[in-house]
Amino acid sequence: MNDRNLQIMKMLVEHYLRDGQPVSSKYLAHSAAIGASPATVRNVMMNLEKMGLLASPHTSAGRIPTASGLRFFVEQLLTVSPIEQHIQQQMQQALGCQASSTELCAHASGLLSELTAMTGIVTVPKLNKVKIDKIELFKLTPTRLICVIVMHDGEVQNRVIETRQNVSDTVLQQTIQVMNLAMVGKSLDAGLQKMRELIQQTNKDVAQLSSAALSFTSQDENQVLLTGQSRLLDENISSELQRLRALFEAVSDKHLVMDIMEKCSGADGVKIFIGEESGIDLLQDCSVISAPYHNKGEVVGRLAVIGPTRMNYNKVIPIVDITARMLSSALNQTD
CATH class of the missing domain: 3.30.390.60 (Heat-inducible transcription repressor hrca homolog; domain 3)
Incomplete structure (x- = not known):
């Protein structure tokens, strides 16, 4: 894929993530950064659609990224933003206090939900x-x-x-x-x-x-803390109320959550599931971003956020990553 194709793909996804609407070739062609005619942009978009990276909704002539397109964007085109200082201070205040491991995990779950406006999940270290x-x-x-x-x-x-x-x-x-x-x-x-x-x-x-x-x-190894389940009732996830209710109920009784965290286990560093990649039907309109946290160099749990596939990845990914690092630091200080 040449530089122009990459640039068009990047701009289209960024516009979609920001506004949630299909993006037309005419809109992209008007950007000075593209420097191409609407016809040229349209041909590029058609090629990207053939590659499975874009899709054309029935109600619009514009294009939206598929789950594969979002995956390509996250892995190849995403520029992660540094976390703003006031957010770092908020994270440090929540996780820099003396507390038990369960209390620290509860703080981390609440922090993830508050900073991302999504559902925050943290598994509690095993006894x-x-x-x-x-x-x-x-x-x-x-x-x-x-x-x-x-x-x-x-x-x-x-x-x-x-x-x-x-x-x-x-x-x-x-x-x-x-x-x-x-x-x-x-x-x-x-x-x-x-x-x-x-x-x-x-x-x-x-x-x-x-x-x-x-x-x-023989402690319950499935202990998990959730914050912000109601944020799953989001029209950005699905316009079907019945589907949103099913997702909310499944997450609330934690069966689905443990399924999710099990799929995230074994990965070192941030792991991302976009749409159907999770293999969980109820999450086909969601993305999951997770990271492990450590104590004495050993992975003792994971944390994650669940939100719509149309999320601000360049903001959410570093928040999940830094929260995991700060939780690890806090747990090590309790020893």
């Missing part, structure tokens, strides 16, 4: 990735206890435990001692491995109580 500071067991009744695990990032996990037999104070204290010896200062995975070794050296009652106390540590 087994965070170090343990302290474990406590408190007796409510002789057969009912509560286990409290304090994580290094400020998270507190707790669960009520029911036992078949009365738990003596001696067994309770021995269990607390063994659990803290095995797990404090370690990630959950490493702590559980050490716990299995120590249980072999303890009596049956301590082993049973320890196992019961830690049974809830």
Whole structure:
């Protein structure tokens, strides 16, 4: 594709993303930057349509970019804008505070939605990735206890435990001692491995109580935070109200969201799905922009925005990227 074709493609997509209307050859030809007649521009647009990059709506003689055309634009023609200083300050204020990992993820989700006017999504780091500071067991009744695990990032996990037999104070204290010896200062995975070794050296009652106390540590790995679901009720996504409602409901109950985040996993850096590229029917009129975030150099979650395919990519992409970087920095500072 020569320079003129690229320039026409770039201008057409930028105009469409800005105004949402089909773009005519006459409009582009009037641009001093193109320097070509309407007939020449029209021939170029016809060639781009044959390549599958443009489409001609039935109601207009102008052209709009296809999902493939938007993909070509994002990968080959897009000029990403630097984030304005006041936006960077807003991001730093939201993610620069001392908070638990879940609170930081909630801040990031809200920030993404506010800055992009789209739906913000952040998966919460799995419990087994965070170090343990302290474990406590408190007796409510002789057969009912509560286990409290304090994580290094400020998270507190707790669960009520029911036992078949009365738990003596001696067994309770021995269990607390063994659990803290095995797990404090370690990630959950490493702590559980050490716990299995120590249980072999303890009596049956301590082993049973320890196992019961830690049974809830198989945390729901599908924990995800969403902000701005109502922004999906956008006519820029679809003019069909029924389809918008279906998308809103699917995202609200989070089944679709986990599908989306699963498809985004495994990618290093910003990943973009445009239209049908996601393979999810309800998202054929949407784009998803996601990025991983890290703790101690390891990917512990992802964040993303969902919005119309006609979005301001040069603004949204850096916002997603920088939010992921700032969230990573904030999580590393909690250690």
